Amino acid sequence: MTDTARIPESLHEQGEYNFAYLDEQTKRMIRRAILKGIAIPGYQVPFASREMPMPYGWGTGGVQVTAAILGRSDCLKMIDQGSDDTTNAVSLRGFFEKTAGVRTTCETAEASIIQTRHRIPEKDLREDQILVFQVPIPEPLRFLEPRETETRKMHALEDYGLMHVKLYEDIAKNGHIATTYAYPVKVNDRYVMDPSPTPKFDNPKIDRMAALQLYGAGREKRIYAIPPYTKVKSLDFEDYPFEIQKFDKPCGLCGAENVYLDEVILDDKGGRMFVCSDSDYCEERRADGHLGPMAADPAAARVGNTRTGETIR
Amino acid sequence: MNLFHAEDPLLQVHNVTRYYGDRIGCSEVSFDLWPGEVLAIVGESGSGKTTLLNCLSTRLAPTAGAIEYRMRDGAMRNLYQLTEAERRLLMRTDWGFVHQNAADGLRMSVSAGANVGERLMAVGARHYGNIRSTADDWLGRVEIDSERIDDDPRSFSGGMRQRLQIARNLVTQPRLVFMDEPTGGLDVSVQARLLDLLRRLVADLGLSVVIVTHDLAVARLLSHRIMVMRHGNVIETGLTDQVLDDPREPYTQLLVSSILQV
Amino acid sequence: MYVAVKGGEKAIRNAHKLTAKRRRGDTSVPALTLEQIAQQLAHSVARVMGEGSLYDETLAALAIKQARGDLIEAAFLMRAYRTTLPRFGYSTPVDTGTMLVERRISATYKDLPGGQVLGPTFDYSHRLLDFALAAEDDGAEQPVEMTDNDDQAMPRVTDLLGDEGLMEPDPVSDGGTPVGDLTREPLSFPADRDLRLQNLARGDEGFLLALAYSTQRGYGRTHPFAGEIRYGEVEVEFFAEELGFAVTLGAIKVTECQMVNQFAGSAQAAPTFTRGYGLVFGQAERKAMSMSMVDRSMRWQELGEEPVAPAQDVEFVLSHSDNIQATGFVEHLKLPHYVDFQAELDLVHRMRTEWFEKREQQEQGGAAQEAAQ
Numbered sequence: 001m002t003d004t005a006r007i008p009e010s011l012h013e014q015g016e017y018n019f020a021y022l023d024e025q026t027k028r029m030i031r032r033a034i035l036k037g038i039a040i041p042g043y044q045v046p047f048a049s050r051e052m053p054m055p056y057g058w059g060t061g062g063v064q065v066t067a068a069i070l071g072r073s074d075c076l077k078m079i080d081q082g083s084d085d086t087t088n089a090v091s092l093r094g095f096f097e098k099t100a101g102v103r104t105t106c107e108t109a110e111a112s113i114i115q116t117r118h119r120i121p122e123k124d125l126r127e128d129q130i131l132v133f134q135v136p137i138p139e140p141l142r143f144l145e146p147r148e149t150e151t152r153k154m155h156a157l158e159d160y161g162l163m164h165v166k167l168y169e170d171i172a173k174n175g176h177i178a179t180t181y182a183y184p185v186k187v188n189d190r191y192v193m194d195p196s197p198t199p200k201f202d203n204p205k206i207d208r209m210a211a212l213q214l215y216g217a218g219r220e221k222r223i224y225a226i227p228p229y230t231k232v233k234s235l236d237f238e239d240y241p242f243e244i245q246k247f248d249k250p251c252g253l254c255g256a257e258n259v260y261l262d263e264v265i266l267d268d269k270g271g272r273m274f275v276c277s278d279s280d281y282c283e284e285r286r287a288d289g290h291l292g293p294m295a296a297d298p299a300a301a302r303v304g305n306t307r308t309g310e311t312i313r
Numbered sequence: 314m315n316l317f318h319a320e321d322p323l324l325q326v327h328n329v330t331r332y333y334g335d336r337i338g339c340s341e342v343s344f345d346l347w348p349g350e351v352l353a354i355v356g357e358s359g360s361g362k363t364t365l366l367n368c369l370s371t372r373l374a375p376t377a378g379a380i381e382y383r384m385r386d387g388a389m390r391n392l393y394q395l396t397e398a399e400r401r402l403l404m405r406t407d408w409g410f411v412h413q414n415a416a417d418g419l420r421m422s423v424s425a426g427a428n429v430g431e432r433l434m435a436v437g438a439r440h441y442g443n444i445r446s447t448a449d450d451w452l453g454r455v456e457i458d459s460e461r462i463d464d465d466p467r468s469f470s471g472g473m474r475q476r477l478q479i480a481r482n483l484v485t486q487p488r489l490v491f492m493d494e495p496t497g498g499l500d501v502s503v504q505a506r507l508l509d510l511l512r513r514l515v516a517d518l519g520l521s522v523v524i525v526t527h528d529l530a531v532a533r534l535l536s537h538r539i540m541v542m543r544h545g546n547v548i549e550t551g552l553t554d555q556v557l558d559d560p561r562e563p564y565t566q567l568l569v570s571s572i573l574q575v
Numbered sequence: 576m577y578v579a580v581k582g583g584e585k586a587i588r589n590a591h592k593l594t595a596k597r598r599r600g601d602t603s604v605p606a607l608t609l610e611q612i613a614q615q616l617a618h619s620v621a622r623v624m625g626e627g628s629l630y631d632e633t634l635a636a637l638a639i640k641q642a643r644g645d646l647i648e649a650a651f652l653m654r655a656y657r658t659t660l661p662r663f664g665y666s667t668p669v670d671t672g673t674m675l676v677e678r679r680i681s682a683t684y685k686d687l688p689g690g691q692v693l694g695p696t697f698d699y700s701h702r703l704l705d706f707a708l709a710a711e712d713d714g715a716e717q718p719v720e721m722t723d724n725d726d727q728a729m730p731r732v733t734d735l736l737g738d739e740g741l742m743e744p745d746p747v748s749d750g751g752t753p754v755g756d757l758t759r760e761p762l763s764f765p766a767d768r769d770l771r772l773q774n775l776a777r778g779d780e781g782f783l784l785a786l787a788y789s790t791q792r793g794y795g796r797t798h799p800f801a802g803e804i805r806y807g808e809v810e811v812e813f814f815a816e817e818l819g820f821a822v823t824l825g826a827i828k829v830t831e832c833q834m835v836n837q838f839a840g841s842a843q844a845a846p847t848f849t850r851g852y853g854l855v856f857g858q859a860e861r862k863a864m865s866m867s868m869v870d871r872s873m874r875w876q877e878l879g880e881e882p883v884a885p886a887q888d889v890e891f892v893l894s895h896s897d898n899i900q901a902t903g904f905v906e907h908l909k910l911p912h913y914v915d916f917q918a919e920l921d922l923v924h925r926m927r928t929e930w931f932e933k934r935e936q937q938e939q940g941g942a943a944q945e946a947a948q
Contacts, residue, residue, distance in 0.1 A: 017659065046761040051658040055651065056903030058910065081914045088910050090583040118914045136907065147890055149764045157398045161405075161435025165420070168427045168434065171441055172463045174926060180918035199918040219900050221761035237441035245921055262917055277914055334879070 020067040020100040026050055030068035030223070034214060037225035042187025043155070044138050049221040059092055060218025062115045062134035066096065069130060069214070070113060075103045077111035082119035082260065082277035089117070106280050118181075120202040122259045122281040125211035127228055133196045135217035138224065140184040140194040160192050163235060171240055180245070186233045187226055200234065201244045201260045207232040251276045252294035254285035273297075321383060323348050323489060323521050324369070329378035331364050337545040338364035341378070344540065344550070348488070351515060351522040353536035353553065355529060355568070361545035362525045363493060369523060370410055370491045371400055382489075405432050409482030409490035413497045415474035418481070419466050425452060425477055426462040432485045451480040455510060472503035476510065483514065490515075492524040496531055508534050529568065533557055541565050598643045612636035621828075621857025622646055626898060627653025628758070628777045630827050630856050647779075651899050658758075665754075667812045667821050671831045671854070672731050675808040678858075681732045682801040683835060689729030694806065695858070732803035733833045733850055742835070742848045764890050771873055771893060772866075776855055778896030780862045786886040787865035790872050795884025797871045799851065802835035806858050830855050832863035836871050838878055849878060 018024065033047035052060040070076065076096055080089035084106040092115065093104050105111050108121040117134040125131060141151045144162045154160065163184055170178040183200035187193045195206055196215060206213060206226060213226040226232060234242035250257045252273035259281065261274040273294050276282035286295070322345035331338035339361035346352055354362040367373035369380060371392050380392045385407060395403065404410070412418040419428050429448035430438070438444050449459055455476035466474050475495060482490060495511065496504040512535055515522055526532055532539050532553060539556045541549040541564070549562045560566045599606065613620055613636040623635040627650035635653060642648035678694025681687060736742035746768070755770045762770060775783060790797055808828050812821040832853040840846035851871025853863035872886040885891060895901065 021659075023659070023661075046763060048759050048761050051654040051899065053655040055906060056900045057905075057907030058903060060903075081911050085583045086911050087583045087587060091587060094584065094587075117910075118912070136904070148894070149890060153397070157401055159401060159435065161431055164434035164439070165423055165427045165431050168430055168441065168444065169423050172424050172426055172445075175929065178922060178926075180922045181915045197912075197915050199914055201918070219904055236439075237444075238439050239442045245918060260914070260917075262913060263920065277917075 017099050019072070020070045020096065020102075021053075022050065022064065022067045027068040030064055033223045034065065034068065034225060037214070037223050038212070038227050040191070041226050041230050042185075042191030042193040042224060044193075044217075044222040044224045046221055047223050049218045052218065054091070054095070056219035057136060058088060059115075059117060059134040061216030061220075061223070062117070062132050062218075063092060063095065063216075064218055065132045065214050065216035065223060066113060066115045067100075069132075070096070070100055070102060072100075072102065074112045075105050075110055077105050077108065077114045077280075078116075079114065079119060079121070079278075079280075080117040082121075082262075083279040085279070107284075108278075108280050118197050118199075119260070119277060120198055120205045122256075122276070122278045125209060127210045129211040131209075131211050131213045133198075133213065133215045135194070135196045135215045135220075135222070137182075138194055138215065138217040138220050138222040140182075140192050155191060158190070160186075163192055164237075167235060167237065167240075171237070177236065177240060177242075183242075184235050186235060188230050189233075192235070193224060193226075193232075195232075199245060199260060200242075203232075203234045203242070204244065247274060249274050250292055251282060251285075252292045252297075254282045254290045254295070255292035256282065256285055256290070321348075321387075322346060323350075323383050324523075325381040325389070326369065327379045327381070329365065329368050329375045329380060331361075331368055331373065332376045337361070339368070339542070339545045342547055343378075344547075346489075346521055346523065348521055349519045350538060351520075351524065351536045353532035353539045354523065354525045354542060355527065355532050355539060356542035357527055357568075360542040362527075362542050364545075365542070366491055366493055366523065366525045370408070371395075371404070372410075385488075402436075405435050406485045407487050407489065409479075409487045411475075411478055411482055411490065411492040411495045413494040415466070415471070415478045418478040419474065421467050422465060424463045424465060425457065425469070428466065428477060428481050429484050432481065436485065447484065448480075451484050452477075454483075454514070455480040456506075470503075471499050472507060475499065475507055479511070479514070483518065483520075486518065487520070489521045489523070492522060494526055494528075495524070496526075496528065504531075511535060529557060541568070598641070607640055609633055609636040609640065612639050617858065619644075619646055619649075621830075621855070621859045622780060622862070623649045623653055624856040625859055625862060626650035626777055626779065627657065629653045629657040647898050647902050651902070654899055664813065665756075666824065667814055669809045669811060669827075669829070671805065671809055671829070672729075672734065673809070674729075674805055674829075674831075675826075676729055676805055677807040679729060679803065679805040679807075680801075681803045683732060683803075684735075687732065687735065689727050696860075729805075731805075731833065733835070736802070736835070736848060740847070743838070743850065762893060764893075766889060766893055768870070768874070771889065772852065772854075772870060774893045774896055775853070775866045775869060778866070779898035779901070780859070780865070782896050782898070782901075783865035783869055784861060786872075786892065787868035789884065790868055790886045795872050795875075795882075795887045797834075797851070797868065798837040799834040799868055799871065800836070801864065802833045802850070804830065804832045804860055804863065806830045806860070828857050830857065830859050830863040832860070832867045834864070834867040834871055849874070 022030070030047060033045045037043065037045045049061065049064060052063055054060060054063065066076070076093070078084065078089045078093035078096070080086040083089065096102060097104055108114065108123045108125075111129065113130050113132060114121065114125075115132040115134065120131065139148070139151050141154055141163065144166060145151050145154065154162070167177050167179075170176065179200065181199045182194055182197045183203055185193050185195055185203060185206070195203060208229050208231060209226070210228055212228055215224045217223070236242040245260070247261045249261070251259060251261060253275050256276055260277045262277045264273050264275055265271070266273060324346040326342060326344050329342045330340050342365055344352070354365060356362045364373065368375045374393060381389045382392055383389050392400070410418065420431070426445055426448040429451050430444040433444050433447060445462070449462055452459060452462060457473055457476055457480070461469070466477055469477060496507055499507065508531060514520070515535065522535070524531070524535060536553045539551065539553045540547050541556065541562065543564050549556060549560065549565050556565065557569055560569050613632045616639065619639055620632050620635045623638055623646055624630050624632070626647070627635065627638065634656065635649065638649035638652040639646065642652060676692060678696060679689065679692045681691065733742050737744060755767065755773070757770050757773050762774065766774070789795070806828070808826045810826050811824045813824050814821045834851035835848045836851060838847055838849040849871065851867035851869070853866030853870065855862045855866065869886055869892060872884070873889050873892060875882050875887045882888065
């Protein structure tokens with residue numbers, strides 16, 4: 001008979017986790033996968049993803065990668081949808097504050113490691129920075145071929161015709177390529193890779209980026225990487241070249257052009273404004289005195305104050 | 314006929330045997346196929362002709378025997394010693410495979426144009442306009458209206474699907490095409506049109522073809538040479554007209570007499 | 576300079592406080608104790624231990640309490656805790672033949688050595704709500720007559736069949752190929768039976784139940800007979816290198832199911848019965864039975880059967896059986912996606928504009944034609 005009344009000692013010891021939660025053995029395993037990924041740019045390295053205290057699909061891959069590379073002197077920035085204060089970014093930042101006690105920041109330039117979901121900061125990254133992506137579905141061929149056994153073979157044999165069939169269909173049916181995010185790229189002229197669900201607007205940034213890019217998919221147990229200054233080409237046709245989204249207005253708050261904008265609904269009468277998705281970038285520009293066309297609008301005050309994050313009560 | 318001008322065979326088959334457990338699929342089959350030659354494998358269902366076709370086309374590994382193919386560089390290679398990459402390249406460039414059921418050989422949910430263009434894209438074509446015009450040209454050659462280029466094969470009739478499958482296979486100008494009952498399941502009038510088209514394309518392109526059929530009329534119309542199979546064995550082989558007009562084996566005589574002469 | 580706006584942070588904190596409050600409910604009602612959960616919700620505890628892949632009734636009870644009775648959430652808590660535990664090694668295989676049996680039934684033999692032991696079960700009960708349980712005090716204990724069965728050996732039915740050569744032998748483990756561990760190595764395909772069974776043992780009960788059910792309805796039929804289901808306590812032993820012998824770590828309760836299935840034989844193998852195997856923590860017969868049926872279905876390749884049904888599709892089954900993974904990914908749709916949505920919004924705007932332009936042209940063209948006529 002099990003003694004159900006006895007509570008194990010360990011229940012009272014919560015909070016005393018290893019630095020950055022994962023044990024050192026696990027971190028070494030993840031680092032080996034990262035090194036292999038760097039050695040074969042764009043190749044998806046299987047790794048023994050651990051169960052994390054947040055759900056699969058909520059950043060467990062990125063968190064494991066970050067935990068494996070994080071040192072005590074690092075400064076961590078955590079963004080989701082380009083913003084530091086969306087709920088899950090707040091939650092994950094809190095996780096590392098609690099388990100690693102490292103310095104965190106919202107400033108892109110100040111961070112040595114930036115973990116992101118769905119965006120790349122507007123500001124150019126440097127060689128001494130690492131960008132960690134949270135990846136839901138690492139396999140760019142998955143929606144064309146659901147079988148892992150087959151997609152691995154296709155990568156091995158560089159059998160990527162099917163990918164172009166999809167792009168061909170887009171053009172034939174819509175007149176243009178209708179993929180707007182998770183836009184497939186070819187890395188170092190070899191592996192076709194999913195850049196995670198970032199908007200294709202961000203694709204040019206990953207080409208020859210100075211910073212190391214690490215991609216972690218926890219549920220799917222894959223890690224891949226793009227070393228600094230690696231050639232990354234967005235797939236396209238010669239006569240239908242890859243192009244990014246263009247916004248016909250500047251950011252309503254800071255007036256920035258050629259940045260990715262979020263549409264914010266101001267009222268139920270069709271009132272809208274477009275503001276920087278990268279909240280730190282927008283903030284810094286406004287601090288430097290840049291003002292957008294709607295900066296003075298009373299409706300914008302609310303948006304500006306919440307730093308374009310979610311409005312959550 | 315120009316088929317004997319070539320000095321070397323394209324395909325050499327040596328004692329190919331395939332067992333299913335202890336049951337024989339096909340046994341000790343040997344033959345050479347020459348460039349431009351159309352070989353028909355005939356027999357009733359269960360005679361081993363489809364097993365043989367699958368062995369030849371690397372879709373089913375034989376239990377014993379060897380199959381050699383002359384690659385584009387002229388070298389003879391054992392098909393079952395090719396790497397997976399070589400095999401795939403061969404299958405999507407130098408070979409074609411026409412299935413009885415077109416749905417097995419087409420992507421039913423992508424457009425006709427993409428179906429034809431897929432092989433081109435697989436070997437590196439990256440100009441949309443060129444891919445599309447090549448696809449359009451091929452649709453014309455198999456008598457499919459240009460206007461249907463963006464339609465899915467799901468909306469095509471059986472005969473059209475089969476013609477689309479043929480275009481999809483021929484777009485990379487293969488040298489060898491395998492066909493498994495390509496006219497099976499089609500109406501008689503549709504069959505006649507398809508056969509006529511096939512005969513024209515095969516002659517124009519100088520294709521080598523191995524065609525499996527239970528229909529001697531198809532064999533008569535398309536093939537130069539015929540191989541009769543029964544219980545997994547080849548029981549008679551020869552020039553098509555010769556075998557059909559003057560069958561030697563009693564079983565072949567039975568087969569021939571049971572159909573209307575074409 | 577900017578100090579992170581903690582609107583989100585505060586909201587999260589408050590949301591969690593509210594959850595804790597809701598979890599506790601009306602404070603005039605006594606709080607559940609872990610003992611109550613472990614003792615009185617044993618099937619929930621078994622499920623959470625099985626799918627949480629950690630045998631600990633107290634922790635499972637805590638997880639259930641914390642998760643407000645959401646068993647998948649509770650299993651998730653167990654998994655996340657489990658992953659932080661140090662790993663000392665692997666136990667030796669448990670011997671279910673020496674199980675201290677509390678329940679043992681066979682659908683294949685009316686009587687057999689050791690007999691049928693009905694034990695605790697819902698089977699043959701009438702599913703009528705027992706309003707007596709609604710009364711405050713339902714502690715009135717009814718004496719239960721126990722047949723003394725201690726000295727009778729209870730060989731496993733499959734072993735009895737095996738003695739006659741009618742059952743495929745238990746696979747002999749080959750020392751050269753260690754048993755895989757899908758918590759240490761990523762699952763890859765083709766996956767051998769060791770990994771398949773591990774995956775199924777942790778798999779979602781509902782998913783496996785539905786798959787097993789589908790095989791009974793013709794989607795990959797395997798003609799199963801419940802050869803034996805047994806539930807009871809088995810000892811877990813650990814081989815201590817330093818001592819040179821195995822020491823007992825403790826006892827766990829498990830349910831084992833061996834399904835006996837037809838096999839027509841092949842050129843190499845004579846016709847015989849084959850088995851599907853299920854083993855889960857606690858008393859969880861539905862899960863053990865489903866597991867054994869799905870296990871058998873996935874053995875089609877080794878037994879030369881045709882793959883025709885979802886339950887036979889190893890990659891499909893193993894990739895989707897884990898409810899912790901499944902719930903995470905389904906529920907991640909609650910996370911903000913407005914960057915992607917913005918991109919799609921832009922595309923839909925563009926496609927709509929093109930569509931209306933095209934239609935307008937067509938209408939104008941049509942009008943012009945009419946006018947010309």
